[in-house]
Amino acid sequence: MTITAQKAPDLASGLGSEQRADERIKLRLEGKLFVPAEEITLDCLIVDLSAGGAGIYCAEPPPLNTFVVLYVNGFGRFEGVATRYIKGELGLRFVCKDAKRKRLQEDLDSYVKEGLLGITRLRRFQRSSPRAPIDHFTRTNGSVVPCELIDISLQGVSxxxxxxxxxxxxxxxxxxxGWVIRHFDDCIGVQFLQRPIPGAASDVR
Known part of the structure; x- marks a missing residue:
């Protein structure tokens, strides 16, 4: 679900200039909020986004200062910390390297101009066929499910x-x-919650 992107007014007059440097883009995108400490995933609605953080709505927001992972439909995955909760909106501050912040800013610029199509054109994580076999995955309830690995990248797997x-x-x-983010006729898309561990694929027995 999306609406026309707009630049949000600066409501952070009480913040330092460094915190105000990232211009927020007002939007409406569906997403997922993962709380590692509780191993729960919440549906959420992202209402503003910048290279430094996001404003979201979710039914059961985590406490302030909680470490979270936000998946924004079309933009990807971002680690962050819950920093404020005002009138139902949870504010997140992203914790990421400058290179990733720069990529997000480029994606936001493309989104303002072309919508999600512009971001698709900027997709940077080249997917490749796996070298090591993976023939199953394990669900939350402990059940082991047979599968065939189609492709894999630093971001996720099919x-x-x-x-x-x-x-x-x-x-x-x-x-x-990782969390399941897409369903297809005979396969699923999975977004990793952390960078794949070296040799992890070959560790599967």
């Missing part, structure tokens, strides 16, 4: 499987956790 866990469920692929 798995061919007859079982489609619900969107948002956390699964383990090798030694790496």
């Amino acid at each position: 798995l061919r499987t007859k079982v489609h866990p619900p969107i948002g469920e956390i699964i383990e692929v090798g030694a790496t956790k």
